[in-house]
Amino acid sequence: MYAILDIETTGGKYNEEGITEIAVYQFDGHKVTDQFISLVNPEREIQPFVVNLTGINSNMLKNAPKFYEVAKRIVEITEDCIIVAHNADFDYRILKTEFKRLGFPFKRKTLCTVELSQQLMPDMESYSLGKLTRALGIPVSDRHRANGDAMATVKLFKMLLNKDTSKKIIKDAVKIEQKSKLAPNLKEITEDLPSDTGVYYIHDAQGNIIYIGKSNNIRKRIIQHFTNKNSKSKKIQVQVNAVTYEKTGSELVALLKESEEIKKNKPILNRALKRNRFTQGLYSFVDENGYVNLKISHIKPNEKPITTFTNRKSGISFINRMVEVYELCNKLCGIDKSITSCFNYGIESCHGACIGGETPEDYNKRANEVILKNSYDNKDMILIDKGRDVHEKSVVLIEDGIFKGIGFFDLNHQINNREILESLITPMQNNRDTQHIIQSYMRRNKRLKIIELQNA
Structure with missing residues (x-):
């Protein structure tokens, strides 16, 4: 659990600042579960440049609660949470100073979205909250007010969680939570899991990821792991201490994330993704008469197929469908082995390419x-x-035939702007596994929206 916050202060000498406004959003990694927003009477003068920056003046704070009046609520909403802020050292120092004045020790783990952004998005021009959110297409209202900046940090942190394919943020959070409240009870673990599409991560008591999987119903799949009697499930049942997850909404994104993150994290209970799990490919060649021939054939190491299939049966099923839909010749697609015209020509389903009639x-x-x-x-x-919700879409980016990565957007201008689009994307490896996943999904899902990008 995270407490994502922003604080506005009076300005002034180091460790003499007072809080003028605070906003805290409790965030479980997927959604906001609680919030607290309040002006605070700092009982001291506000520096003029701060008034100009935030718009908060002394008159606005006359009837606002003093810090001791909101301290209990701040303790409650941040308890058992990791504090997340943009420049966390500053906000955490201010909070500790205010609690110290009350004679109360305030201690929390912290995460800084500036540092995380620098690690996970190293090519950004600036890491100030305003410029970073603008570059990523994140809408910000009430800039330099605690609520507006805290909500922008929530959206930024959600994006950073998605970009953290090594899952360091989640693993560290699980490790902290194990000490306090997560019980190794299988029923308890499944209670808060969603029945949504996504990727799930099974952790041991040290927070290490021991298994990664994908499902269209995360909760149902975890229950299966906890009740099955096969050897893998028994190992999971003995070692599991927590389950975290990422909703993706899209099965395609879930498949791509699962493939990438198994390779990166190498969980001990995952069998390595086999490079030969798709064995058949679609190939083409031009025959001596100038006709394009298609054929399904076993994948050869040094030849690149047009698309791939898990087995020969699915490849033949595909080519039969293409013959029917595009009125192709059975013989030129490797299905009919006859020496003269193909069978379909005899029933007037082929235009006669097999005998030079077309x-x-x-x-x-x-x-x-x-x-x-x-x-x-x-x-x-x-x-x-x-x-992941009704207001959002997922996006898979392909440039010059190379899979670049995945992302999420909720505003059309985010994908219409090539620069912002590329910033939203979590980079991923392009390999034969991803090619197979994408092409197979495109074949199966006719409602998938495909947009060709114009060169900038």
């Missing part, structure tokens, strides 16, 4: 359409799918 130019237009539709070679495009 020109190569006419036939190849349709055959090339199949190739173009099922390959993203040299393409710049984004795939838009469901997001």
Whole structure:
């Protein structure tokens, strides 16, 4: 659990500042679970430059509660939480100073979104909250007021959690929580899990990730792990101390995250993703008569297929569908082995390319359409799918035929602006696994929105 906060102060000498406004959002890694926002009477003068910056003046604070009156609420909302702030050293120092004046020791773990942003987004021009949120397309209202800046930090932190593919933030948080309240009771662990699509992480008592999986119903899948009798499930049941998760909304994003994060984190109970889990590929060649031939064949190490399939059965099913949809020739697609015309020509389903009855130019237009539709070679495009809630969409970025990564957006201008779009993206490795995942998903999901990007 996190307490994401922002504090406005009077300014002045070091350790003599007073709080004029505070906003705290309790955040469970997915949604805000509690909040506290209040002006505070600092009982001291506000520096003129601070008044100009924040708009908060002494008249506004005359009837505001003094710090001792809000201290109990601050303790409650930050208890068992990691404090998160943009320049956390400053906000945490101010809070500790105010509590010290009351004779109360205030101690919390902290995370700084400036430092996290520098680690996870090293190419940003500036890491000030205003410039960073603008570059990422994060809307900010009431800049330099505690509530506006705290909410912007919530949105930034949510994005940083998504970009942290090594899961260091989550692992550290789990490690802290184990000491206080997480019980190794299987039923308790499943109670707060969602029945949503996403990736889940099973942790041991030290916070280490021991298993990563993907599911369209996270809670149901974890219950299966906790009740199954196979050897992997039994090991999970013995070692599990906590389960964390990331909702993705999109099954495609979940598949890509699972593949990437298993490779990065190498959990001890995951079998390494096999590079040969898809064995068949779609290939094309031009025959001596000038016709484009398609065929399903075993994947060869040094040849790049147009698209890939898990097994031969799914490949043959695909090519049969393409023959029907694009009115292609069975013989030129490797299905019919006859020496003369193919079977479909006899029932008038083939235009006669098998016996030269249709020109190569006419036939190849349709055959090339199949190739173009099922390959993203040299393409710049984004795939838009469901997001984590109704207001959000997920995006998969492909540039020049290379998978670049995934992200989430809730405003159209975020994806219409190429620079902002690339900032939103969590970079990921492009490999044969990701190519197979994306192409397979594109074949299966006809409602997936695909937008070709214009060059800047």
